[in-house]
Amino acid sequence: MQQIINFLIRNKNNILFLLLLSVSLFLTIQSHSYQKSKFISSANFISGGIYSWSSNINTYFNLEEYNLRLLEENERLRSRLATYEDSLDIKDYEDTISFNGSYTFRASEVINNNYAKMDNYLTIKNGSRSGIERDMGVVTSKGIVGIVENVSPNYSTVISILNSNSKINAQLKKSNHFGTLVWNGRDPNIVQLTDVPAIAPVKKGDTIITGGRSLIFPKGLQIGSITDYQLDQSESYYTIDIELFNDMTNIGYVYIIENTAQAEIRKLQKLTKDE
Template identity: 80%
Template sequence: MQQIINFLIRNKNNILFLLLLGFSLFLTIQAHSYQKSKFISSANFLSGGIYSWTSNINAYFNLEEYNNRLLEENQRLRTRLATYEDTLLIKDFKDTTSYEGHYTFKAAEVINNNYANRNNYLTLKKGATSGVERDMGVVTSKGIVGIVENVSPRYSTVISILNSNSRINAQLKKSNHFGTLVWNGDDPNVVQLIDVPAIAPVSEGDTIITGGRSLIFPKGLPIGTIKDYNTDQSESYYTINISLFNDMTNIGYVYIIDNTEKENVEELQDLNKDE
């Protein structure tokens, strides 16, 4: 103990310098958006390399399940091709497909997935050099996963649907009644659909899909089925518990959605705001 005290006394100036340097860097990053963005990109790069190494080990032990998922997805794709050949165009089966004209899907590997916290994120082994941008949707063949939040050249982070800040438009498949998809932080297999009008025809087992009322997800992507539901105090709106199609605790590969018409729509909406 005495040796530790002597060491601190001998090096008190150096220790004080390092503490002040660290504090000044913290203040600089927090106060300037440019330095903050560079710090986030650097952190993504370093953590991405670590996550990539650990992901390779985890992927080895889940190969059988991932292969089964791919077989199921190939079967569904073949069925859709045979039935809707005019609306589904396969450009490059290995990496990119086109859906309903102006949505493209890029495959990406998940190298880190949080699901036990209140605000959970995923890290993908694909970034800006592959065309990934902020606010792109992320899905699997079974359902939606989240929305891209931060991007570095080789990696990107995704705000999971298992995140208290997540807000996604969703609707009942059997009607046009829609609400907002949120998560209460309890069960990683169950999310909530709120603000659905009480006049909507709701039944346990009904399917919930994306509503298509945003520029992130196309309409009709699967989310889950109704587990149970109740109304608020005014009995005007439902709060619906949804059992997810995705197993959010085991996500190996995803598709990143790019809305190729997004900029055109945003420009048009900005013109309407100006008027």
């Protein structure tokens, strides 16, 4: 203990200098938007490099599972292709996703994934240099994952659906009744669909999909299946528990969805509000 005290006394000037330097840097970053943005970008670069290194190790030990997922996805795509070749009946496409030619996809690798907190994020190995921007949707072949929030040149952070601030439009697959997809912070496999009207035909086992009423996700992307539901005190709206199709504790690769018509639609909506 005496040695520690002697060390602090001998180096008190250096310690004081480092302390004051840290405080001044903190105040500079907090009070100037330019320095703050540069700091965030640099932090994303450093943390992204660390996450990338650890992700490479994790990916190696999960190659078998990732390959199995790719095989399953290829099987589904081949089945749809076979159906398309056999028939052009519109009834065969009632379950297809409504992309309307406005969406493009980019593949990316997840290098960090949180799921044990109240507000969880993912980090992906693509950024602005790959065309990634804020408010792009992130999905896997099994369901939705989240929405891009911050972007640096080579990395992006994604606000997970397992986040108290996440609110995504979703609906019952068997009807057009929709609500807001949220998470109560408890089970990483279960999310909630709120504000669904009491007249909706809710049934355990039914599938929940994206509603297509936002500019981020197209209509029809799978989310999960209903495990439980209950009416609120006024008996006007349901709160529905949904078991996710995605295993949010094990996300290896994702697709980033870009709505190519988003900028045009936002511009039109802004003009309408200004008039």
